[in-house]
Amino acid sequence: MLDMFAKGGGDIHSARMVFDKMRDRNLVTWTLMITRFAQLGLLSDAVDLFCSMLLCGHTPDGFTLTSLLSGSVDMGWFSLGKQFHSWVIRSGLASDVCVGCTLVDLYAKCAAVGSVENSRKVFDSMPLHNVMSWTALISGYVQGRKEQEAMKLFCNMLHGRVAPNCFTFSSVLKACATLPDFSFGKELHGQTIKLGLSAINCVGNSLINMYARSGRTDCARKAFDILFEKNLISHSTDIDANAKELDSEESFNHDTEHTAIGASSFTYACLLSGAACLGTIGKGEQIHALVVKSGFGTDLCINNALISMYSKCGNKEAALQVFNDMGHRNVITWTSIISALAKHGFATEALELFHEMLEIGAKPNEVTYIAVLSACSHVGLIDEAWKHFNSMHYDHGISPRMDHYACMVDLLGRSGLLLEAVEFIRSMPFDADALVWRTFLGSCRVHRNTKLGEHAAKMILEREPHDPATYILLSNLYASEGRWDDVAAIRKCMKQKKMMKETGYSWIEVNNQMHKFHVGDTSHPQAKKIYDELDELALKIKNLGYVPNTDFVLHDVEDEQKDHYLFQHSEKIAVAFALISTPKPKPIRVFKNLRVCGDCHTAMKYISIVSGREIVVRDAYRFHHMKDGKCSCNDYW
DNA sequence: GTAGGGTTAG
Numbered sequence: 001m002l003d004m005f006a007k008g009g010g011d012i013h014s015a016r017m018v019f020d021k022m023r024d025r026n027l028v029t030w031t032l033m034i035t036r037f038a039q040l041g042l043l044s045d046a047v048d049l050f051c052s053m054l055l056c057g058h059t060p061d062g063f064t065l066t067s068l069l070s071g072s073v074d075m076g077w078f079s080l081g082k083q084f085h086s087w088v089i090r091s092g093l094a095s096d097v098c099v100g101c102t103l104v105d106l107y108a109k110c111a112a113v114g115s116v117e118n119s120r121k122v123f124d125s126m127p128l129h130n131v132m133s134w135t136a137l138i139s140g141y142v143q144g145r146k147e148q149e150a151m152k153l154f155c156n157m158l159h160g161r162v163a164p165n166c167f168t169f170s171s172v173l174k175a176c177a178t179l180p181d182f183s184f185g186k187e188l189h190g191q192t193i194k195l196g197l198s199a200i201n202c203v204g205n206s207l208i209n210m211y212a213r214s215g216r217t218d219c220a221r222k223a224f225d226i227l228f229e230k231n232l233i234s235h236s237t238d239i240d241a242n243a244k245e246l247d248s249e250e251s252f253n254h255d256t257e258h259t260a261i262g263a264s265s266f267t268y269a270c271l272l273s274g275a276a277c278l279g280t281i282g283k284g285e286q287i288h289a290l291v292v293k294s295g296f297g298t299d300l301c302i303n304n305a306l307i308s309m310y311s312k313c314g315n316k317e318a319a320l321q322v323f324n325d326m327g328h329r330n331v332i333t334w335t336s337i338i339s340a341l342a343k344h345g346f347a348t349e350a351l352e353l354f355h356e357m358l359e360i361g362a363k364p365n366e367v368t369y370i371a372v373l374s375a376c377s378h379v380g381l382i383d384e385a386w387k388h389f390n391s392m393h394y395d396h397g398i399s400p401r402m403d404h405y406a407c408m409v410d411l412l413g414r415s416g417l418l419l420e421a422v423e424f425i426r427s428m429p430f431d432a433d434a435l436v437w438r439t440f441l442g443s444c445r446v447h448r449n450t451k452l453g454e455h456a457a458k459m460i461l462e463r464e465p466h467d468p469a470t471y472i473l474l475s476n477l478y479a480s481e482g483r484w485d486d487v488a489a490i491r492k493c494m495k496q497k498k499m500m501k502e503t504g505y506s507w508i509e510v511n512n513q514m515h516k517f518h519v520g521d522t523s524h525p526q527a528k529k530i531y532d533e534l535d536e537l538a539l540k541i542k543n544l545g546y547v548p549n550t551d552f553v554l555h556d557v558e559d560e561q562k563d564h565y566l567f568q569h570s571e572k573i574a575v576a577f578a579l580i581s582t583p584k585p586k587p588i589r590v591f592k593n594l595r596v597c598g599d600c601h602t603a604m605k606y607i608s609i610v611s612g613r614e615i616v617v618r619d620a621y622r623f624h625h626m627k628d629g630k631c632s633c634n635d636y637w
Numbered sequence: 638g639t640a641g642g643g644t645t646a647g
Contacts, residue, residue, distance in 0.1 A: 032638050066639035073640095098639050105641065135641050170642040205643040269644035304645040335646040367646040374647075403647065 012040055025056070031064045038071030043080070046071055062096030069102040078110035094125070101132040108140025116140045129157075131165050139171040147175035151184070166203045173206035177213045185210050189223075199226050205270050212274020217283060220274055227267060265299045272305040279591040279618060281313035282512040304332045311340030314589045314616045314623060335368045342375035344623045345632035350375040351384065366398050373407035378622060378633070380415045406436045413443025418452055434463040438470065445477045453477045468499040506570040506592045510581050517577070520568040526577065533576040534567050541606035549599040571600045571617065579611055587614040595619050605629050 019025075019033050030053040037046035050068060053060065065088055072081035085103060093099050100122060107119035119140045123133060134157040141150035154172050157164065164172070169192050176185035189207060192198040198207060204227035211220035268291050275284035288306060296302050303326050310319035323329075323337045334357045341350035354372050357364065364372075369392045376385035389408055392398045405428055412421035421440055425432045437459040444453030453474065460470045471494050478486040507516040515524065524530060548563045566572075571592050578588040596619040608615050608626040617624040625632035 028638060035638060061639095063639045070640060096639095101640050108641095130640095132640055139641070165641085167642045174643080200642095202642040209643075264643085266642095266644045273644070301645055306645095308645065330645095332646050339646065365646085370647045407647085 012036060012042070027058050027061060027064075030056075030058055031060070031067065034064060035067040038067045038074075041071075041075060043071045043075050043077060047080070060091070062093055062099050065093055065096070066098040066102050069099065069106055073102065073106050073109055076110075078106065081106045081110070095127070097126070097128070097130065097133075100126045101130070101136060104133050104140075105136035108136050108143065116144045116146065129160065129162065131162055131168060134162055135165070135168045135171060138168065138175075142171050142175045145178075147178050150175045151179070166197045166200050169197060170202040170206045173203070173210050177206075177210040182214065185214075198223070199229075201227070201264050201267070205264075205266050208267060209270045209274065212271060213277055215278055217274065217278065217280070220271065224267065224271060265296050265302050268294075268296060268299075268302050269305040272302070272309045276305075276309040276312040278514070279313050279507070279589070280509050280514065281310075281315060281589070282509055284309045284313055298327065300326075300328060300330060300333070304330075304336055307333065307336040307340060311336070311343065312618070314587075314618055316340060316344045316346070316623075329362070331362065331365050331368060334362055334364070335371050338368065338375065339371035342371055342378055342622075344625065345378060345634070347375040347379040347381060351381075364392075364396060364398075366392075366401060366404070369398060369400075370403055370407060373404060373411065377407060377411040377414060380411070382411060382415060382417075385411050402430070402433055402436065405432070406439050409436055410439045410443070413440050414446065416447050418443060418447060418449055422452065432459070434460045434467065437463070438467075438473070441470065441473050441477075445473055445480070448477070448480060450477055450481060450483075466497065466499065468494065471499065504570055504592065504594045506574040506590055508574045508578055508588070508590050510578065515574070515577060517570040517573040519570055521570065521573055524577065526580070529580055530573060530576045533580050534572060537572075537576060537579075537603075537607055537610065538563075538567055540610045541603060544606050544609060546603060546606045549602060566599050566603075569597055569600050571596055572603060575604060575607060575615060579607075579613070584613065587616055589616045589618070592617065592619045595621055596624065601631065601635075605631055 015033070015036060019029070022029065030049065034046045034049045034053070037043070037049060046068060050060070050064070053064075065084060069081055069084050069088075072078065072084060085106070088094050088096075088099055088103070103122045104119050104126075107122060108116060116137075119137055123129070123137045126133060134153070138150050138153050138157070141147070141153060150172065154164070154168070154175075157168070169188065173185065173188055173192075176182075176188060179185070189198065192203050192207070197203045204223055207223040208220045208227070211217070211223060268287060271287050272284065275281075275287060288309075291297060291299075291302055291306075303322055306322045307319045310316070310322060319337065319340045323333065326333060334353070338350045338353055338357075341347070341353065351372065354364070354368070354375075357368075369388065372388050373385055376382070376388070385408065389400065389404065392400060392404070405424075409421050409425060412418075412424060418440075421443065425436060425440065428436075437456045441453055441456035441460065444450070444456055457470050457474045460467055464470075471490050475487050475490040478484075478490070503518060505516055505518045507514055509515075517524065521527070522531075548566050550563070550566065571590055574590045575588060578590070582588065596617050601617075601624065604615050604617065604624075605626050606629065607613075609629045615624075615626040617626070622633065
């Protein structure tokens with residue numbers, strides 16, 4: 001009866017009333033009540049009950065502790081989870097398999113209390129491993145961005161003859177999405193099809209995510225269609241049967257609410273984030289239409305994903321539209337829109353929204369502050385940034401993390417206060433990591449301070465000896481000073497160490513098709529026409545006063561030839577291609593995987609005049625809206 | 638009566 005109340009519709013209060021009236025309560029009664037409270041996220045009540053239970057002289061068992069631990073994990077109350085861990089050790093429950101698994105999960109999920117290593121310790125101390133403990137540990141490594149390690153564990157798991165289930169595949173596929181070698185992901189996809197798991201929501205979503213993020217939108221779409229079809233059959237027996245055959249302990253939770261009408265909201269969120277990554281606004285809009293048609297138009301997660309999709313695809317207005325139409329918002333919503341505005345160069349608006357957010361009583365989190373600080377950094381609002389940096393701790397109890405310090409270093413460095421930035425790094429309460437120094441090195445490049453740049457590079461290489469980005473930044477710094485011997489030395493060193501640098505490329509969507517260009521690319525069917533257009537553009541903008549800035553050519557060649565190299569940059573090629581293949585009032589949206597080059601930035605401003613077109617460039621750092629010879633970044637970037 | 642996954646924020 002107690003469980004009926006507790007489970008049926010989650011009427012925990014009726015359950016509590018029954019519980020309070022009971023004369024005889026045994027261990028199961030207490031545990032049942034604690035479990036239900038913990039599952040509903042009412043953790044304080046669960047803990048209260050736990051205390052009362054102890055006072056009544058009952059000794060909790062593995063079930064009780066598993067429920068409390070899992071509740072702590074779900075709520076993110078890791079310090080509480082840690083206290084229960086001590087309790088587990090003291091009461092000799094550490095050998096309980098369920099408790100062990102949950103502990104592995106606890107430490108896998110909390111970066112603050114420890115790291116994956118703590119999860120590993122618990123894992124190693126267990127005499128036997130099952131799907132659960134393996135999966136929990138693997139997911140910890142995936143979350144900690146140690147994908148290689150996760151894949152190794154997965155192999156060990158198979159060696160140990162433990163069969164993976166849909167949760168395992170879900171985690172491992174996520175790891176595959178980031179691996180350079182794609183064959184592993186394909187292989188796993190095959191496995192999930194064989195096992196009949198590919199159409200189960202969590203696996204299907206990971207597959208979609210993996211394909212979408214690596215640019216294989218066709219495969220993503222196929223995986224999506226299969227998922228969609230299968231889910232329409234809702235609770236089809238064959239899925240369950242296959243799943244049960246694989247692991248008889250399993251029963252899969254289909255979310256009934258959503259399966260009846262199609263894919264779950266997460267599926268759409270996956271697809272949207274894939275579209276956002278690629279910057280394909282055409283696909284993004286299609287998914288948006290699908291979302292509305294499937295009745296997910298008011299889903300919070302999806303709307304958040306929509307904001308970020310539109311923003312990342314260069315359409316700030318559409319992002320704002322979604323934001324304004326939302327009836328219900330959470331921190332992620334606010335953070336998304338703030339960072340969207342910041343990236344598009346509308347820092348004042350971003351900060352206004354932040355104040356609005358505080359006024360209505362929404363609580364910012366650490367990511368919100370990253371968005372706020374980066375908004376300040378994008379326009380050089382130093383005092384404002386200091387104000388927020390100090391207030392995040394005092395007013396909201398959020399202590400600045402490494403990322404926040406990196407934001408401040410970026411802000412100081414970018415605005416030319418290099419010495420202040422170094423001083424700030426020295427004053428940090430913990431040792432600056434490679435990210436912080438890399439940020440600083442970037443500033444040294446902008447302000448051409450070779451001495452400080454060399455120091456920064458040294459610091460980075462002490463921490464991450466094989467970071468190609470550092471070598472590239474340093475070599476660019478030398479190149480801009482004409483120190484070609486040093487450039488050559490670095491290149492040689494990189495070659496010896498077999499370090500790969502990500503090559504720069506730009507892409508653009510025309511008539512729902514993606515076109516990708518590398519430096520000096522002549523592989524496009526219309527290459528001849530594109531280069532003719534480039535020549536013409538070069539003449540026109542030089543007449544308007546454009547002077548090529550050869551600092552950005554990183555080869556040791558004569559000046560005249562340098563001009564020539566500049567006009568082969570992938571972003572210029574993409575713009576020229578857009579000009580000859582799209583009609584006039586349409587804005588041109590170019591995407592680049594690295595930072596846009598300074599000379600291209602200048603040239604594009606002139607091109608926006610001679611062509612009368614708006615050019616939007618998304619690079620690895622931010623957006624540039626160029627119109628009538630001006631850029632939304634005000635040349636501060 | 639216990640446990641694991643997918644998404645959105647930098």
